[in-house]
Amino acid sequence: MKLHLAIEELHRSEKHLVHVLLGMSDRHKAEHEVFHVTRDLARWSTDHVRDLAAIGQLYGLDLDQETGGEPGALERLQQAASDLFGRRPESGLLLLADLRHLYREASGVSLDWELLAQVAQGARKQDLLKLAERCHPETLRQARWANGKLKEAATQALVS
Amino acid sequence: MPRVDRIAEPWGSRTPYGPGETWPTRVDSYLAGGLTEDDVDRWVQSATILHSNGDGLDIAVKDGRIVGVRGREVDRVNHGRLGPKDLFGWQANNSPDRLTKPLIRENERLVETDWDTAMNAVVGRAKELLEEQGPSAISFYTTGQLFLEEYYTLGLIAHGGIGTNHVDGNTRLCTATAAAALKETFASDGQPGSYTDVDHADVIALYGHNMAETQTVLWTRVLDRLAGQNPPKVICVDPRLTPVARAATVHLAPRPGTNVMLMNALLHEIIRNGWIDRAYVDAHTVGFDELEKQVADYSPEVAAEVCDVPADQIREAARILGSAERLLSTVLQGFYQSHQATAAAVQVNNINVVRGMLGKPGCGVLQMNGQPTAQNTREAGADGDLPAFRNWSNDSHIQELAKVWNIEPMQIPHYAPPTHAMQMFRYAEEGSVRFMYVTATNPAVSLPELERIRAILAQERLFLVVQDIFLSETAHLADVVLPAATWGEKTGTFTNVDRTVHLSEKAVEPPGEARADLDILIDFAHRLGLKDKDGQPLVKWSDPEGAFEGWKECSRGRPCDYSAMTYDKLRGGSGIQWPCTDEHPDGTERIYTDGQFWSEPSYCESYGRDLVTGAPVSETEYKALNPTGNAVIKAAEYLPPHELPSEDYPFQLITGRTLYHFHTRTKTARAPQLQAAAPEVWVEMSASDAADRSFAEGDLLEVSTPRGRVQARLRISGVRPGVLFLPFHYGYWDEPGEHEPAGTEGRAANELTITEWDPASKQPIFKTAAAQATRLESTSGVPSSAPTTTGSRPVTGSVPETRGGTAAEAVETLAAEEIR
Structure with a gap:
């Protein structure tokens, strides 16, 4: 049984997604919607990390509950730099690159949830399946947001 | 005739009436300088413009000047009444501060110039930028205070002619959430309620809506019900002790930013107690299970903690909502301009939907507007929408529109939702929007974080055109200022919250060289050389009635159908509610009767958005969710506000x-x-x-x-x-x-x-x-x-x-x- 591998991998990828989202937020403080929504999206992944750590214990795993979420000095510097450089047209291209990256990361996490759900069904683990059913839709919403935002931002950034 | 100090008594005298009775008439009038009705040369038909209520009135003219106003007794909206802003606000038309000549910036200063010079400067810069960068450099920021004909023409010029996606109004600040909430629940804009629901309701719930101050005449109607037999119960959600709160049966004053928590708790109680119309929910809605699951955790105790409202008050409010037989719900800025705006406003819809209280006398939702013509900004496509509630992500709607406009579908930007105002200012901030044409609004005071807004508007690299009637704060920052005519000085139509369309006729000449907004816009289009695909001028009309006839064709078959309305029909009597078609030539008082909605996938205006992230729902997802055109019950989780009190800012x-x-x-x-x-x-x-x-x-x-x-x-x-x-x-x-x-x-x-x-x-x-x-x-x-x-x-x-x-x-x- 490789159940613990699926949980561990998902825990790692969700934790990484928190960092991707918060890093993006800090880099785009001048893009107000991106700044706020990425922080809200990161809350979901933070919850997922915590829930995965909790359920991991039942499968003999000792996973970190925390993601190290709050911005430190470096992040605050990034926010200030973003405010400063946000008045240049290139900031639109940086945003596209970050949204593209986020979409791929969130899609990866989504695949991991699918894997976990498959494993849970195969192994008849009700608790794991429930967790996947609750969390996976939020991952999909993260990816959809990145996709929608990318479409919205692309034209102006690329034709101007 | 009794005279009343209408500053001291904003709602005037009571004319009590009971449920199901007709609201008695009361004709309010004010004439300047001791004039009487005998002194008035003529009365010119119009409606009120300093709020969104749309009260019919007549303008008194003497010696070519406006000298007063009188409410129209025959009008369905106000039955003769006027509010203080209507009685006195017209005096601004005669102010010596009016702009009477175009202004242009020379050596850092605005100086007077002639129309040719001003328009050539505007058109010259627009052409330069179109050549250099294309339509993405050009933006239009309009208002909720022009006329339908002007919005429709502006939308045609911007979307159809120039091909820019950057068109929005200050309606973004006032009514965007009203439209969004209706699009989420009913997949299309269009107000389910009618003002006459006040006459029938046994419960009126006002969510973040200080109706007493924002729509004084509608509140007068409520006060008259409260003074009559069998008055309705009133629920008020507002952190302030407003006149509405003082009149309320239950007043809930939640912490700012916690509306979704409160709404979910109300829905929790309503569902838990079985106060729902199961047959209606089964037959006419999708998504109820999701809502039931979502609100299960939101007990009144949980909400009491977060909202700082006593749990018993929440229960009492839920009980009144849950036992109402005719429930009218209204919503305004306390929800629209607060955290999780759409999610909260949608939960108000949900209460009426799960209770099956739509499309019947007394059963309605009024997702209110703030401005007199905000509804038209939305209908005519001068905000972040396409004309006549067409769906930007439905290709056949774009083809239809292109046919009406006689242009290629590719010409109409529809690759993404139209750019909203805040994003437009962001593009100007980063430098990719370089031309902004502002009509009849004042972002230098009304947008958030003014230091930032002033810095954006003052940029050398942004060419700012301001079309207004006074030298506003925004006009001070402009490169060119165009003097416009206002209400009473031009003709056009506009529509209020309950879909009532009024004609507002020209009563007097505008001051100096000021021109009607419609004339300026058409002049702009012609000078820009905008053509249709046969090489004919894109804008095919030259006066308001011509624009209205063009709009009627554009609206035909869509929810906001004006096709059987004419200027003549709007003259003399009451305003008329759309849809107004050959089948319903006198308009339609209530929509969504018998659980029929405009939400069928091929017809609807919007597939909706994620209430938390705002991500658009795709066509495929929407078809799977709602294949047969039901109402969509959308649930939302509560999220804490992003800026919370701290030690420094308590x-x-x-x-x-x-x-x-x-x-x-x-x-x-x-x-x-x-x-x-x-x-x-x-x-x-x-x-x-x-x-x-x-x-x-x-x-x-x-x-x-x-x-x-x-x-x-x-x-x-x-x-x-x-x-x-x-x-x-x-x-x-x-x-x-x-x-x-x-x-x-x-x-x-x-x-x-x-x-x-x-x-x-x-x-x-x-x-x-x-x-x-x-x-x-x-x-x-x-x-x-x-x-x-x-x-x-x-x-x-x-x-x-x-x-x-x-x-x-x-x-x-x-x-x-x-x-x-």
Whole structure:
């Protein structure tokens, strides 16, 4: 049984997604919607990390509950730099690159949830399946947001 | 004939009536300078414009000037009544401050010029940029105060001619969430309610809606019901002790930013107690299970903690909502301009939907507007929408529109949702929008975080055109200022919240060289050389009626169908509610009767958005969710606001409005009675917060947030503890700074607000900033000049009552049988 591998991998990828989202937020403080929504999206992944750590214990795993979420000095510097450089047209291209990256990361996490759900069904683990059913839709919403935002931002950034 | 001081008594005298009865008429009129009706040369038909209610009125003309107004007794909306802003606000038309000549910037200064020079400068810059960068450089920021004909023409020019996606109105600040909430639940804009629902309702619930001040005549209707037999119960959700709250059966005053929590708790109780219409839900909706699951965790106790509202009050409110037989729900800025705006407004829809209370007398939802013609900005496609509620992500709708406009579908940008106002300003900030054409609005006072907005508008690299009737704060920053005609000086139609269309006829000539907005826009299009695909001029009309006929064709077959309406039909009688078709030539009072909606996938205006992230729902997802055109019940989780009080900023700041002013006071401050009623900015604080700090009524405070500082005199009012309230109307055009604070301290509330918006409706959030208040000087008992008749009513000391005196006396004529 490789159940613990699926949980561990998902825990790692969700934790990484928190960092991707918060890093993006800090880099785009001048893009107000991106700044706020990425922080809200990161809350979901933070919850997922915590829930995965909790359920991991039942499968003999000792996973970190925390993601190290709050911005430190470096992040605050990034926010200030973003405010400063946000008045240049290139900031639109940086945003596209970050949204593209986020979409791929969130899609990866989504695949991991699918894997976990498959494993849970195969192994008849009700608790794991429930967790996947609750969390996976939020991952999909993260990816959809990145996709929608990318479409919205692309034209102006690329034709101007 | 009785004369009433309508500053002291904003709602006038009572004419009580019972459920199901007809609201008695009461004709209100005011004529200047002691004139009587015998002195009036002629009366010209119109409707009211300093709010969204759409009350029919006639303009009195003498010697070619407007001299007064009189409510139209035959009109379905007001039955003759007018509010204080209508009675007195028209005087601004005659102000000596009106712009009478175009202005152009020369050597850092605006100087007078002629129309040719001004228009050539505007068109020349637009052409340069189109050549150099293309349509993405060009943006239009309009209003909720022009006429339908003007919006439709503007949308055609921008979307169809220039091909830019950057078209929005200040309706983004006022009514975007109303539209978004309707699109989420019913997949299309279009108001389910009718004002006559007030006549029938046994429960009226007002969510963040201080109707007494924002729609005075509609509130008069409610007051008359409350004074009659079997009055309705009133539920009020508002952190302030407004006139509505004072009249309420239950008043819930939640912490700012917690509306979704409160709504979910109300739905929790309604569902838990089985106060739902199961048959209606099964037959006409999708998504109920999701809602039931979502609200299961939101008990009144949980909400009591988060919202700081007693659980018993939540239960009592839910019981009244749950046992209503005819429930009218209304929503406004307390929800629209607050955190999770769309999610909260959608939950109001959900209450009526799960209770099956739609499309029947007394059963309605009014997702309100703030401005008189905001509905038309939405309908005609001059905000972030396409004309006649067409769906930007439905290719066949784009083809239809291209056919109406005789252009190629590719010409109409539809690769993404139309750019919303806040994003437009962001593009200007980063430098990719380089031309902004502002019509009839004043972003330099009304948008959040004014220092940022001024910096954006003042950029050398941005070419700013301002078309207005006064030299507003925004106009001060313009490269070209175009003097416009206003209401009473031009003809056009506009539509109120309950879909009632009124014709507003030209009564007098505009001052000097000022021109109708429609004429200026058509001139712009022709000078720009905009053509259709056969090489003919794109804009095919030259007057308002021609534009209206063009619009009728565009609206044919769509929800907001005007096809059987004509200017002639709108003359003489009452306003008419759309849809108005060959089948329903007199209009349609109620839509969504029998659970029929406009939500079928191929017909609907919108597939919806994620309420938390704002991500658009795709066509495929929507078809799977709602294949047969039901109402969509959408649930939402509560998220805490993004800026919370801290040690440095312990208060929550909400901004808002007062009965006596409209927007940035460009008109109302030029009407002496209105200006005297609310002459200067104030800040409201609760009695307990003031006592903790030993502040007294009238003290001069400095209110600050991380973004700025404002000075205002203190009014100790019934606002909930922990909250500060500032009216947003006060800017700088009548101050030494002219368009900005003269020193380091401002008085515009938006110096303080945060740049943030609801991801679903893109409406900026004006009601959840963290703030501090300190005292600059204490007064020895001189109170603030804030009105005492309204939400700013004092709760301490002896503050003189707000009075207008003889100058504010208006005539009331009651229907003969009603005089008792």
